[in-house]
Structure formats: C-alpha cells, structure tokens
Amino acid sequence: MPTAEQVFQDGLALGELRYQRCRWCAGRSAQLRLLCATCGGTEFDWKRSSGQGRIYRMAAPTSAGEAGGTAVVELDEGFRMNARLVPVPAHRLWPGAPVRLEVTEDGGALRAAFRPVAA
Numbered sequence: 001m002p003t004a005e006q007v008f009q010d011g012l013a014l015g016e017l018r019y020q021r022c023r024w025c026a027g028r029s030a031q032l033r034l035l036c037a038t039c040g041g042t043e044f045d046w047k048r049s050s051g052q053g054r055i056y057r058m059a060a061p062t063s064a065g066e067a068g069g070t071a072v073v074e075l076d077e078g079f080r081m082n083a084r085l086v087p088v089p090a091h092r093l094w095p096g097a098p099v100r101l102e103v104t105e106d107g108g109a110l111r112a113a114f115r116p117v118a119a
C-alpha cells in the first residue's frame with residue numbers, strides 16, 4: 001500500500017490537492033496523519049479538493065513589495081492547512097483573500113502552494 005505521503009505527492013503530480021477524511025467522524029485534514037485529530041479514528045478516505053480556498057491567517061509577516069511567505073489556508077471543503085504562497089505583491093495577501101492551488105517543485109519534491117486570485 002502506498003504511504004500517505006506518496007498518495008499526496010501523486011495527487012500533486014496531477015495538479016490535485018488530496019486530503020484525508022476520517023471515516024468515523026468525517027473530520028477533514030490535509031495533514032498526513034495516522035490518527036484523526038478529532039476522534040482518534042484510524043480509517044481515512046482520500047478526497048480531492050477543488051484547490052480553491054481563502055487565506056485564513058498569514059503565518060509569517062510580509063514585507064513591502066514582493067512577498068511570499070506562508071499562510072494558513074482554509075479550503076472550500078472546510079479544512080485548513082499551512083501552505084506556502086507564491087511570491088506576489090504583499091497588497092494581494094490579506095486574511096480572506098481568495099487563493100488557488102499551485103503546485104511548485106522544491107528540491108525534487110512537489111509542494112502545494114497557493115496563488116491569490118481575483119476576488
């Protein structure tokens with residue numbers, strides 16, 4: 001059986017953001033885990049996110065001009081994840097700003113990043 005990390009990476013290779021949904025309580029998570037954070041369940045289904053969401057909270061202060069940094073992104077499916085933001089002018093980044101998945105490559109590994117989109 002592939003590991004959770006492999007399933008997640010395979011999704012990114014297809015431009016998909018995959019997340020886990022607990023079979024016991026339907027809790028959702030983009031963090032790869034062995035136990036559900038809500039109920040301790042151990043069975044998950046993989047689901048495909050639309051990749052659309054909003055910035056919930058900026059995780060790192062952004063400087064003026066070109067900025068990237070990381071943020072907590074809340075996906076339309078109702079889960080939150082820490083993710084990198086592609087470098088864009090800082091004025092496009094604020095809590096509530098709509099963002100879209102953009103797969104980036106970092107040292108040979110694919111990563112889920114997000115790009116602000118027009119509201």
Ligand SMILES: [Zn+2]
Binds near residue numbers: 023027036038039
């Ligand atoms: Zn659960």
